Amino acid sequence: MLPPSIRPLPLGQNLLSAMMLGLLGVLYAPLLLHWADGWLTKSISIEHEYYSHGLIGLPLAAYLAWSDRDRWRQLPNQTHVLGMICLVAGVVLYGVQLPDALNLSLPLVLLGLILWLKGTSGVRLLGFPLLLVALATPTPLPYLLTAYTLPLQRLIALVAGLILMQFGMDVRVEQIYLFVNGQIVEIAPYCAGLKMLFASFYMGLILLYWTGAWASRLKTTTFLIGVLLVSTTANIIRNTLLSYFHGTGRSQAFDWLHEGWGGDLYSACALGLLVFLLRGIEWAIATWSPVPASPSSMSDTPVPSSTPRSPR
Amino acid sequence: MVRLLAAVFVLAIALTQALPHYLTGEWAWTHPPQVKQLEQLQALQKQGLTMPDWQPLSQETMRLGGHRWSVQQFVAPTPHLPAPQLPTTDMTVVLMLRPQLENTDQPQIDWVNIGSEFGWRADADRWIEFSAPSPAGHSTLVQARFLRYWDHSQTYAAVQWYAWSNGGSANASRWFWADQVSQWRDRQRMPWVAVNLLIPIEPLGELDATRAIAQSLGQTVQSTLLATMLPSSNRLSP
Numbered sequence: 001m002l003p004p005s006i007r008p009l010p011l012g013q014n015l016l017s018a019m020m021l022g023l024l025g026v027l028y029a030p031l032l033l034h035w036a037d038g039w040l041t042k043s044i045s046i047e048h049e050y051y052s053h054g055l056i057g058l059p060l061a062a063y064l065a066w067s068d069r070d071r072w073r074q075l076p077n078q079t080h081v082l083g084m085i086c087l088v089a090g091v092v093l094y095g096v097q098l099p100d101a102l103n104l105s106l107p108l109v110l111l112g113l114i115l116w117l118k119g120t121s122g123v124r125l126l127g128f129p130l131l132l133v134a135l136a137t138p139t140p141l142p143y144l145l146t147a148y149t150l151p152l153q154r155l156i157a158l159v160a161g162l163i164l165m166q167f168g169m170d171v172r173v174e175q176i177y178l179f180v181n182g183q184i185v186e187i188a189p190y191c192a193g194l195k196m197l198f199a200s201f202y203m204g205l206i207l208l209y210w211t212g213a214w215a216s217r218l219k220t221t222t223f224l225i226g227v228l229l230v231s232t233t234a235n236i237i238r239n240t241l242l243s244y245f246h247g248t249g250r251s252q253a254f255d256w257l258h259e260g261w262g263g264d265l266y267s268a269c270a271l272g273l274l275v276f277l278l279r280g281i282e283w284a285i286a287t288w289s290p291v292p293a294s295p296s297s298m299s300d301t302p303v304p305s306s307t308p309r310s311p312r
Numbered sequence: 313m314v315r316l317l318a319a320v321f322v323l324a325i326a327l328t329q330a331l332p333h334y335l336t337g338e339w340a341w342t343h344p345p346q347v348k349q350l351e352q353l354q355a356l357q358k359q360g361l362t363m364p365d366w367q368p369l370s371q372e373t374m375r376l377g378g379h380r381w382s383v384q385q386f387v388a389p390t391p392h393l394p395a396p397q398l399p400t401t402d403m404t405v406v407l408m409l410r411p412q413l414e415n416t417d418q419p420q421i422d423w424v425n426i427g428s429e430f431g432w433r434a435d436a437d438r439w440i441e442f443s444a445p446s447p448a449g450h451s452t453l454v455q456a457r458f459l460r461y462w463d464h465s466q467t468y469a470a471v472q473w474y475a476w477s478n479g480g481s482a483n484a485s486r487w488f489w490a491d492q493v494s495q496w497r498d499r500q501r502m503p504w505v506a507v508n509l510l511i512p513i514e515p516l517g518e519l520d521a522t523r524a525i526a527q528s529l530g531q532t533v534q535s536t537l538l539a540t541m542l543p544s545s546n547r548l549s550p
Contacts, residue, residue, distance in 0.1 A: 016316040023323040027330050034341050045416060079315055087319065091326045097340040098495055109323075116319055143418060144485055150421060174428045186378060189421060 020113070027094065028106055032058065035138065047142045050195045053202040054136030060206065061129035061136075068125055078119025087112030100140060107134040128209055135202055142198075146189035150176070153187045160187075160240040169247065180247025191242075193235030196267060200231040203271050207278050219281055226277045234270040238263075345494075346415055347501045352541055353411035356505070360384040361409060363536055369404065377425025381508075382409045388529060405529065406468075406510035411541070412503055419474045419484040422506045423457060426470075432461040436519045439482075440471060442527040444534035446478070447543065454480035454534050458526060460519045461510070468510040469522040471530045476504045477542045480534055503542055509533060 038044025039052040090109035093101040110130060114122040123130070153176040161173035164180060172179040176187045204227040208214040213223065238257065245254035256262035333339050347353070357380060360371040366386035374383045384407045410422060427434040440458035443451045456473035473480045474487050477494075481487065491502040509530060513522050 013313065013316070016313070016320055020316065020320050020323065023320065023327060027323065027326050030333070030339060031341075034339070077315070084318070084322075087322050091322055094326045095329045096496070097329070098499075099341050099344050102340045109326075113319055117315055140488065144488060147421065147483070147485055150424065175424055177428055186425075188378070 024109070027109075031102060031106065046190055047140055048138040050142045050198050051136050051138045053199045054138075057132040057136045057202060057206070061132035064132075065126055065129040068129075071125060072118065072122070075118045075121050075125060077117070078121065079117075080115040080119045083112050083114070083116030083119075085112070087116055103138050107137050131205070132202075135205075142194060145194060146192075149189050149192040149194060152192045153189065156192065156236050156239050157187045159236050160243050163236075163240045164244060164247070167244075169244070171243075171247075178243045178247075180243050183247045183249075185243045185246050187239060191235075191239060193232060196235050196270065197228070197231045199267065200227045200271060200274065203274055204278075207274060211278065211282075213278060213282065216285075219278075219285060222281050222285075223278055226281065227274060230270065230273055230277060234266070234273075238266055344415070345499050345501050347412060347503045349503045349542065350412070350415070353503060353505070354413055356409060356411045356541055357382050357413065361407065361533075361536060361540070363388075363407075363532070365389060365532075366405075374408075376408075376429045377422070379410055379420075379422070379425075381506075382411075383407075384409075388532075390525070403512060405512070407533065408508040408510070410506040412505065415501060419487050419504055419506060421484070423472050423482065423508070426472075426508055427461055430461075430463075432463050432468075434459055434461055436460040438519070440523060440526060440530070442531045442534070444531045444538065446535070446538045450478065452479050452534065452538065454530065455482065455486075456480070456530055457482035458519065458523070460513075460516075462516060467513050467515050467517060469513050469517075469519055469526055471509040471511070471526045472507065473530075473534075474504050474506050475534055475537045475542065476502050477538065480507075505537055505541060507533060507537070 035044075035048075035051075035054060035058075038048055039055050042049060086108050090105040090112055093105035093108065096102075107130065110133060111123070114126055114130065118125070157173050157176050157178055161171045161178055164171045164178075170181055178185040178187070201224070204224060208220055208223065213219045242254060242257055245251070245257065253262075257266065358373060360368075360382045361384065362368075363386060366388045369385040369387060371382065371384045374381050386405050386407060387402050388405045389402055408426075426432075437457065437459040440456050441453065442456070443453045446452055454473055454475070456471045459470050459472075461468045461470050473482045474484060476487055476490055479486070479490060487502065487504055494500055494502040509526075511522060511526060511529065513519075
């Protein structure tokens with residue numbers, strides 16, 4: 001601790017910090033409220049809805065950043081010139097007042113402030129909350145991705161058709177169309193499960209961070225591949241159920257799972273599976289790893305067995 | 313200290329832009345850029361497109377893959393082309409249009425629907441390029457999809473693209489970037505129309521033999537759309 005006499009104007013410093021946070025609040029509170037309102041009431045464009053995992057991610061990011069405030073203060077004051085560039089670019093985007101530009105300005109301003117005030121060590125400290133904010137910022141990216149989801153749509157239609165055929169239903173599959181009992185079901189680009197995949201990866205990142213599992217590359221890679229498989233499978237099952245409901249005229253059940261809270265419940269259950277997936281992977285690695293992981297080791301990557309190790 | 317002061321100063325500049333919105337209660341998301349030509353485009357879906365030199369036979373609205381299309385039949389004069397093997401008689405072509413109906417409508421992958429809705433097989437998928445003049449005298453380049461549809465009774469050469477005020481492409485992401493430019497420069501969304509032009513050819517005929525005709529007819533459709541439905545909102549035009 002420095003004696004108080006060497007810290008000139010602590011009040012001035014604190015006042016400026018408070019002003020900075022206050023300004024950020026005034027600038028972005030309406031935007032964040034708009035995002036949250038859109039995610040909760042689904043009154044927002046379909047691309048924007050893809051980022052509804054921000055409902056969990058943004059408060060978490062704020063909490064994580066706030067709990068790091070003492071470590072933030074202890075960081076040496078460094079300035080990265082890129083910080084001012086990002087900050088000014090963010091403010092320019094804010095001034096353009098186009099919806100997409102306004103959204104993008106939030107992560108850019110935050111990154112700019114961190115780089116400008118604490119340099120790269122600040123980014124290292126607050127990197128994860130910053131990533132959570134950046135990945136929850138709505139952009140038109142999902143629209144651009146729909147051009148590439150056609151193979152996935154075909155796969156979903158094909159597998160859903162095969163499953164329904166197992167139950168003896170009258171099913172015909174053509175490209176991305178399922179004809180069930182004469183009713184037609186289209187696997188639209190937005191049914192391809194990208195939203196589910198986005199949310200799953202986002203929750204997966206949070207889990208990896210929370211459990212500290214991402215220090216191990218093996219765990220991280222296995223888990224992320226698992227997330228991809230779980231989310232794709234969950235989506236195929238969902239589309240199969242939807243085709244079944246539509247084909248058998250159960251329109252209430254269809255609407256419940258398609259647009260109602262049934263869809264949200266289903267997604268929540270699939271996301272809940274991720275916790276068990278990570279626990280399973282950790283258990284499997286701990287059980288089958290050739291070398292018992294010592295608490296101090298940074299990585300659980302198995303050591304080649306040819307290397308002789310003397311047991312202690 | 314100085315750094316913090318500088319950061320607060322920059323944020324305060326942004327505040328001057330935020331305050332008017334607090335006063336009016338109008339934000340970027342409550343007033344997003346609009347499409348100017350929306351009424352014309354909605355009429356296009358119901359009434360179809362009037363082609364200057366083509367003789368209309370029929371017009372109807374059809375539901376295809378979750379969207380409504382205007383489907384028109386025309387007798388189109390054979391383009392004056394120096395190829396001797398081309399048919400000399402006039403031909404009946406089918407023009408299918410799906411205009412944007414709302415501000416938030418965006419081109420989807422509309423082409424997948426068409427073949428399976430009519431029970432046609434599709435093959436020989438390739439690209440075709442043509443350019444059409446806009447009323448303002450600019451030349452707009454169109455990169456369309458060119459393919460063959462057929463069933464047991466009929467074979468068509470199909471030309472498919474999204475038309476917008478200063479270009480056209482079968483690739484929806486091209487429209488996306490044109491739309492971004494329009495939003496930043498003119499604060500307007502870029503209107504669009506999905507076009508599917510069907511030209512009857514002899515059963516399982518070679519697609520490339522029709523290429524010149526397809527280019528010429530596609531050019532006529534694009535320039536008619538530009539003149540009537542998609543007038544450029546560019547400041548250059550009078």
